[in-house]
Amino acid sequence: MSLFARLLRIRWPLFFAVLAVCLLGIYNLESAARSTNPDLYLTQLLWLGLGVVTALSCALINYRFTRYFAYFIYGVISFLLVLTLVKGTPINGARRWINLGFMNLQASELMKVAIIITLAHYLSQHWVGKKMTLRELLRPLNISRPLAITAIIIFKLKAPFMLDPLGELARLTRKKLAAPPVPAEFLWFRITIILIITAILVTFIILRILSARRPDLVNPVSKSAVRLQIISASFIALGLSLYIVFTKSAFIRDPVAYILATFYRESGPGGVYEQFTPHYWLPVILFLLSAIYLILCLLLIRARGWQTQRDLIAPIDIIGLPALLILVEPDLGTTLIYLAIAGTMLLYSGVNRRSLAILFIAMVFGAGIAWMGILKDYQRQRITTFLDPEQDAKGSGYHSIQSLIAVGSGKLFGKGHGGGTQTQLRFLPEQHTDFAFSVWAEEMGFMGCLLLLFCYALLIALLLWTAYKAADAYGSLLCVGTTAFIFWHMVINIGMVTGLLPVVGVTLPFFSYGGSSLVTLWLTIGLTLSVSIPERFFDGAQ
Amino acid sequence: MSLLANSSPGTSAHYENNWLILAGFAFCALSAILVIIGRLYFLQLVRGEEFTQRSETNFIQKSRLSADRGFIYDSYGHLLLDNRPTLDVTITAAFVKDQKATLEQLATLLSLDEATIKSLGTKLRKLRGLDRFVPTLVKRDITFDELAKLENARMLAGLDGVDIEEGLARRYRYGNSAGHVLGYMNEIGPKELEQRKKSGQDYRQGDMIGRMGLESQYEELLHGKNGFRLNAVDSHGRRLRGLTGRKLLQGMISQHNPEPGESLIITLDxxxxxxxxxxxxxxxxxxxxxxxxxxxxxxxxxxxxxxxxxxxxxSGSPPPSFWQGLINNPYKPLLNRxxxxxxxxxxxxxxxxxxxxxxxxxxxxxxxxxxxxxxxxxxxxxxxxxxxxxxxxxxxxxxxxxxxxxxxxxxxxxxxxxxxxxxxxxxxxxxxxxxxxxxxxxxxxxxxxxxxxxxxxxxxxxxxxxxxxxxxxxxxxxxxxxxxxxxxxxxxxxxxxxxxxxxxxxxxxxxxxxxxxxxxxxxxxxxxxxxxxxxxxxxxxxxxxxxxxxxxxxxxxxxxxxxxxxxxxxxxxxxxxxxxxxxxxxxxxxxxxxxxxxxxxxxxxxxxxxxxxxxxxxxxxxxxxxxxxxxxxxxxxxxxxxxxxxxxxxxxxxxxxxxx
CATH class of the missing domain: 3.40.710.10 (DD-peptidase/beta-lactamase superfamily)
Incomplete structure (x- = not known):
């Protein structure tokens, strides 16, 4: 059957509901960004075009293909997340974006898709009608946990190595490097990223072509599929090595010093290393332990063969690694979204009650630990401010109060497009991204908000309907993941804007400005549109 | 069914959707949206009026139009005391780049003593939020010599945040003659400010008030009634001029002219x-x-x-040394004998x-x-x-x-x-x-x-x-x-x-x-x-x-x-x-x-x-x-x-x- 026939069969109401929200968002953006960047809505229109194209092309391919490189995408984007931490452009004390020259890539947005796909893939393999136990949720042996521990340790060192290990190393080894050739470095950096993305696309295309002729590829645990994954992984390794080779030669010259330097910090200009203090050797021991654990895992895999790989990965880990990486960026909002998406998907795939209770208790404890150890001061302050915003009306409660004033002063019909005083006089913070809804509420009033909320309700209903109608567990899980993505974003954002929840940086899906976010969202919508196409339209394709 | 569908685990053959949970999700989403609608109803319709007022006070800045103080004439029509424009130096904390250096420079330019600079420094550091955009007075009534020096320094070093504003000061047309009778003015103290505010008088920090003689005695008559002007400002306190500003203030009494104080005609010759x-x-x-x-x-x-x-x-803000001199003077010039x-x-x-x-x-x-x-x-x-x-x-x-x-x-x-x-x-x-x-x-x-x-x-x-x-x-x-x-x-x-x-x-x-x-x-x-x-x-x-x-x-x-x-x-x-x-x-x-x-x-x-x-x-x-x-x-x-x-x-x- 032709692509055109498939195009006709996608769930068009869903498509149009999303498009409606997007257009309302751009209309709103025209007013919200008028005082700062009047042409921003045109940029967003461009992103919308790209998003629609992405969605429709995604819809036309068989969504089942995405299963084959679920872990691959997951790995690549995890790598991008680590890169963000190391090489990201710091904005307001947080490293969330990678500068690609032509755009700022927010890897944490892409990670949302990766989580949905990976988790859907994982959970659909276990879709046997039986509820999952805690043992299944937390597999005793897996690879990602030591990886996560290592990531945290590196972060906790808080040494300059974290941010610029090579430059630090040069300073440590006293090999005086001349002023680093920044433009060249950035060039190679970009080449690496582009290479990796190309690798994903190429794999995608190869798979698409090969899928019809090589049915064994369809089984994600088949030998051929595993090989494919290894090939993809080698692309990452290639990218990384290219990066290292072409940017700094320090690692090649003296790799041992480089690795050692990661754990010893230069204290003072004299260059005396602080050694053997608990603060420094504790992480080293932890690192070594997790390394031993990792090697053990790899040996086990080798002994039992690749068939057992599904025993090595647990859903908790799929979500745990990126959540931790994002938390240290720091980006509390996105971390929460990851957990919310994963939780929803787990709930849908079925978890037994006892496990659920244990998980809940663990979450409460985790929140306590996070409050004390992981959250940054400003994040803690945001939460205390949320409880009583008036206590510091000109300080950290400012955003919350200004937003409430904007929303409240909209009344029934609003102040009219472009007439919002809070917006136009820039009393609202981040009014084109996180607080876009405040702008809408101020200028369009209660009725406008009802319209927007109706669109969202319709969107969610249609997504759940698609999940209900899906032909297989993977498709259904993809839809539920997408629903969770959009729903939690919406609830957290509007809750924050209307003072129901503390201020965390979460955008309103399809409505706030942001290219990475919009394309990511359209990508997931594309997948669900693909799910909505009846199975028979894929049968005997080509 | 193609191979593709059959060969993977968990395909339609074994699959049965979890409709109960999906229905639960739908219910949850609906209730969440209803909660949001309820919140919006509360904010926009129940408390809408209150927030509208707050949004107006957000952008409306009421700036005072000071009333001209009344003159004093003698009984033959000689003008004894009137007002003259002054140049006052102010500093706006938000625009100052290097506070310490700026204050030091001001100290040499305006010959301020160390105590003044120190107290000014702490005052500036204590400002928070939008208060940082409000100018703080450094020195009242600078001389033309000081003005020239200051302008020169501003050209060379920038002196960001330092401004020269116009003010009013009393002009004694006959010098010190009848000084004890006419009296003088200086800055209102914090206690007096509070008392005057309590009794409904329009004074604020930094205002001048009669301290002696007729200036003090007939303060209420001389002071007049201050007016006000409403300005639309943005979140940085910058005034919006032109159409935008006028549109925002539509329908409001944007200006209320001050009533000058009454002039005194006194019996003195x-x-x-x-x-x-x-x-x-x-x-x-x-x-x-x-x-x-x-x-x-x-x-x-x-x-x-x-x-x-x-x-x-x-009159004005003489340096502390000047006051010390007056108080320690054995002939007690402050006394009206x-x-x-x-x-x-x-x-x-x-x-x-x-x-x-x-x-x-x-x-x-x-x-x-x-x-x-x-x-x-x-x-x-x-x-x-x-x-x-x-x-x-x-x-x-x-x-x-x-x-x-x-x-x-x-x-x-x-x-x-x-x-x-x-x-x-x-x-x-x-x-x-x-x-x-x-x-x-x-x-x-x-x-x-x-x-x-x-x-x-x-x-x-x-x-x-x-x-x-x-x-x-x-x-x-x-x-x-x-x-x-x-x-x-x-x-x-x-x-x-x-x-x-x-x-x-x-x-x-x-x-x-x-x-x-x-x-x-x-x-x-x-x-x-x-x-x-x-x-x-x-x-x-x-x-x-x-x-x-x-x-x-x-x-x-x-x-x-x-x-x-x-x-x-x-x-x-x-x-x-x-x-x-x-x-x-x-x-x-x-x-x-x-x-x-x-x-x-x-x-x-x-x-x-x-x-x-x-x-x-x-x-x-x-x-x-x-x-x-x-x-x-x-x-x-x-x-x-x-x-x-x-x-x-x-x-x-x-x-x-x-x-x-």
């Missing part, structure tokens, strides 16, 4: 005041006071207190003793006493100023020669209480009621700046150490002892004697005039009391006073005016107890020299003004005080002739109801 000050200066007086009063109305024509107060420099200081009046008090004697029938105009140069009572002896004695004296000659013994005798005859009663009838021992003397504090309490003076009675003496003795009256009958009067009281008493016995309330304010030229608070003479004494007795006392200047043998005869006849009495009041030997003025320490007095009225034929002069530590009244008074009276005479208004200008002005 600035030319006479200047002449009086000049007369003091010629005599080289350091401390002293003079009051010239219109005897028919009680209006004060001149009021001098020495040393003159440097009102021009006090005409009302705030009291002195022994010396012989100028003798007419009061004479009047008391006549009223009580103790003496008649013909009664004579013999003056052997001293007076004895019991075992005590009091000397006359003339050690050789005056011989037999009646009232007229005793006054002319200022014979102490005669008045000792009169005093001894009538006793201390009768003397005190007459003094009280003439306004001594109590506050005259001059406006400058009474202030109403913001909390409604009355504060007195005027000294009541001391007129001892037997009851008063009984309370003091040593108790009442019969001989106490002797000293007091020549204005020594405990008797203390203010120069204003003395002038008012002489005015009473001169005008036939009407004790008037002294007044300074003639009327006020609002910005539309309308008159308010028109002053009328206020009679405090009438002297109960036979006119012929009063006439005799007046004649005797006139003899001091007008007849050969009188103490000031050789210094009399060639222009007009003046009646007046000298006084030389001892500041310390005299020892056995009299010593000359020049041999005494300044602080122990006698106070020279002269109290007078003129012209003798038809008295119009009364004058009281004290030249502290000036020596004898005849040589150190009388010439000052006579010069002033001559100046008054010349001025009156020059103006052609006639001698009793004020009298006629009042008669005509203030129409002239």
């Amino acid at each position: 600035i030319e006479l005041q200047q002449a009086a000050e000049e007369a003091f200066r010629e005599k080289g007086a350091i401390e002293g006071a003079m009051v010239v009063v219109d005897i028919n109305t009680g209006y004060i024509l001149a009021m001098v207190s020495l040393p003159l107060l440097d009102v021009e420099n006090i 005409t009302i705030q200081e009291h002195y022994s009046p010396g012989s100028t008090y003798k007419p009061i003793t004479a009047l008391a004697g006549l009223k009580n029938g103790a003496i008649t105009t013909k009664t004579k006493y013999h003056c052997p140069g001293f007076f004895t009572m019991g075992r005590s002896r009091w000397r006359c100023w003339n050690d050789w004695g005056h011989g037999s004296e009646d009232l007229h000659s005793a006054m002319k020669h200022s014979c102490d013994v005669y008045f000792y005798n009169v005093g001894a005859e009538i006793g201390l209480d009768a003397l005190a009663a007459m003094a009280a009838d003439l306004g001594f021992g109590k506050r005259s009621g001059l406006e400058l003397g009474i202030r109403k504090a913001p909390n409604g309490r009355l504060l007195y700046d005027e000294q009541p003076g001391i007129i001892p009675t037997s009851a008063y003496r009984a309370r003091t150490s040593g108790g009442y003795q019969k001989g106490d009256v002797v000293n007091n009958s020549i204005g020594q002892g405990d008797t203390n009067v203010t120069p204003l009281q003395l002038a008012m008493a002489y005015a009473t004697i001169a005008n036939g016995g009407t004790l008037l309330k002294p007044q300074l304010l003639l009327r006020t005039e609002d910005s539309h030229g309308k008159w308010h608070n028109l002053a009328h003479p206020i009679v405090r009391s009438k002297l109960a004494i036979a006119p012929e007795d009063l006439e005799a006392v007046v004649k005797s006073i006139c003899a001091v200047v007008g007849e050969p043998g009188g103490g000031v005869y050789h210094r009399r005016s060639k222009k007009l006849n003046i009646c007046g009495k000298t006084g030389t009041a001892q500041v310390i107890r005299i020892g056995r030997e009299r010593i000359k003025k020049d041999e005494m320490e300044y602080q122990t020299r006698d106070n020279a007095w002269f109290a007078a009225f003129a012209p003798a034929e038809d008295p119009q003004i009364a004058v009281a002069v004290v030249n502290e530590h000036g020596g004898s009244g005849g040589s150190a005080a009388a010439p000052i008074a006579i010069k002033t009276i001559e100046a008054w005479y010349d001025l009156t002739l020059k103006r052609g208004t006639g001698l009793s200008w004020h009298k006629r002005w009042i008669m005509s109801g203030g129409e002239e």
Whole structure:
């Protein structure tokens, strides 16, 4: 059957509901960004075009293909997340974006898709009608946990190595490097990223072509599929090595010093290393332990063969690694979204009650630990401010109060497009991204908000309907993941804007400005549109 | 089914959707959306009005339009005090790049001392949020020299955040002349600000407020009513000009013009005041006071207190060193000696003793006493100023020669209480009621700046150490002892004697005039009391006073005016107890020299003004005080002739109801 026939069969109401929200968002953006960047809505229109194209092309391919490189995408984007931490452009004390020259890539947005796909893939393999136990949720042996521990340790060192290990190393080894050739470095950096993305696309295309002729590829645990994954992984390794080779030669010259330097910090200009203090050797021991654990895992895999790989990965880990990486960026909002998406998907795939209770208790404890150890001061302050915003009306409660004033002063019909005083006089913070809804509420009033909320309700209903109608567990899980993505974003954002929840940086899906976010969202919508196409339209394709 | 679908685990063959959970999700999503709608309903419809108001106060900045302070004119229309524009240096914390360096630079440019810079620094650091966009005053009223330096530095170094703003300051058109009467202004204190705000007055931090004299007394009238202007501002406090700003303020009263304060027209004659000050200066007086009063109305024509107060420099924010200098000055320039200081009046008090004697029938105009140069009572002896004695004296000659013994005798005859009663009838021992003397504090309490003076009675003496003795009256009958009067009281008493016995309330304010030229608070003479004494007795006392200047043998005869006849009495009041030997003025320490007095009225034929002069530590009244008074009276005479208004200008002005 032709692509055109498939195009006709996608769930068009869903498509149009999303498009409606997007257009309302751009209309709103025209007013919200008028005082700062009047042409921003045109940029967003461009992103919308790209998003629609992405969605429709995604819809036309068989969504089942995405299963084959679920872990691959997951790995690549995890790598991008680590890169963000190391090489990201710091904005307001947080490293969330990678500068690609032509755009700022927010890897944490892409990670949302990766989580949905990976988790859907994982959970659909276990879709046997039986509820999952805690043992299944937390597999005793897996690879990602030591990886996560290592990531945290590196972060906790808080040494300059974290941010610029090579430059630090040069300073440590006293090999005086001349002023680093920044433009060249950035060039190679970009080449690496582009290479990796190309690798994903190429794999995608190869798979698409090969899928019809090589049915064994369809089984994600088949030998051929595993090989494919290894090939993809080698692309990452290639990218990384290219990066290292072409940017700094320090690692090649003296790799041992480089690795050692990661754990010893230069204290003072004299260059005396602080050694053997608990603060420094504790992480080293932890690192070594997790390394031993990792090697053990790899040996086990080798002994039992690749068939057992599904025993090595647990859903908790799929979500745990990126959540931790994002938390240290720091980006509390996105971390929460990851957990919310994963939780929803787990709930849908079925978890037994006892496990659920244990998980809940663990979450409460985790929140306590996070409050004390992981959250940054400003994040803690945001939460205390949320409880009583008036206590510091000109300080950290400012955003919350200004937003409430904007929303409240909209009344029934609003102040009219472009007439919002809070917006136009820039009393609202981040009014084109996180607080876009405040702008809408101020200028369009209660009725406008009802319209927007109706669109969202319709969107969610249609997504759940698609999940209900899906032909297989993977498709259904993809839809539920997408629903969770959009729903939690919406609830957290509007809750924050209307003072129901503390201020965390979460955008309103399809409505706030942001290219990475919009394309990511359209990508997931594309997948669900693909799910909505009846199975028979894929049968005997080509 | 293709291979593709069949070969993967968990495909449609085994798959059965979890519809119950999906329905649960749908339900959850719906309830979440309903909660959001409920919240929006609460925010936008229930509390919408409140938030709308808050959004308006967010962008509307009410900036004050200060009312022009009222001017002060003298009664001949001379402008004494008006406003002039000033240049004030301000600093806005939000725009300052390097605070420490900027302040240091300002310190050198504007010659600010370290303490000022330090307090400014802490003030700036304490500012938070939008307050950082509000300018803070660095120095008021900079000179053109400083302006030039500052502009130069701004060109070179930028000095971000430092601005020059326009302000208003008072301009004293006649320098320090009448400074004590006009008063000065400076910045309002935090406590007073709070009190004034509580009573609904429009003041704020950094405002200037009258501190002394008329500026303080008529603060409410002079201050006027401030207006306001509404400005639309953005979140950074920047004013939105043009269409956007106007559109936002549509439908609101965007401007309310201020009402300028009322102008005061005061009874003072600035030319006479200047002449009086000049007369003091010629005599080289350091401390002293003079009051010239219109005897028919009680209006004060001149009021001098020495040393003159440097009102021009006090106004505004003088450096702390300037204040220290004023406070530590041994001559106390801040004191208005005409009302705030009291002195022994010396012989100028003798007419009061004479009047008391006549009223009580103790003496008649013909009664004579013999003056052997001293007076004895019991075992005590009091000397006359003339050690050789005056011989037999009646009232007229005793006054002319200022014979102490005669008045000792009169005093001894009538006793201390009768003397005190007459003094009280003439306004001594109590506050005259001059406006400058009474202030109403913001909390409604009355504060007195005027000294009541001391007129001892037997009851008063009984309370003091040593108790009442019969001989106490002797000293007091020549204005020594405990008797203390203010120069204003003395002038008012002489005015009473001169005008036939009407004790008037002294007044300074003639009327006020609002910005539309309308008159308010028109002053009328206020009679405090009438002297109960036979006119012929009063006439005799007046004649005797006139003899001091007008007849050969009188103490000031050789210094009399060639222009007009003046009646007046000298006084030389001892500041310390005299020892056995009299010593000359020049041999005494300044602080122990006698106070020279002269109290007078003129012209003798038809008295119009009364004058009281004290030249502290000036020596004898005849040589150190009388010439000052006579010069002033001559100046008054010349001025009156020059103006052609006639001698009793004020009298006629009042008669005509203030129409002239």
